[in-house]
Amino acid sequence: MRLVAASALILLATPALASAQDNPAPPTAEAKPAKEKKICKLEEAGSTSRMRKRVCRTVKEWDESREDAANGSDLQRVRSR
DSSP: OHHHHHHHHHHHHHHHHHHHHHSOOOOOTTOOOOOOOEEEEEEEOOTTOOOEEEEEEEHHHHHHHHHHHHHHHHHHHHHHO
16 A cells, blocks of 8 residues: 555646756856957067967957057157157
């Protein structure tokens, strides 16, 4: 009699356990954002060296670098006058 009751409880509990495993918990707000893809370019290391240096940055960082270089070159033109 106990064996039948235990078997019945196991059979009744099995679908409840299976449905809990089928529905994973929703992702939390603490999920890490996807990493931005980096772009690597070869740049000259200096004016006296033929060596080239590999520099890797995100698209945003390359844009900022390009803007900084443009602003710096404008300042040099103004100073040279």
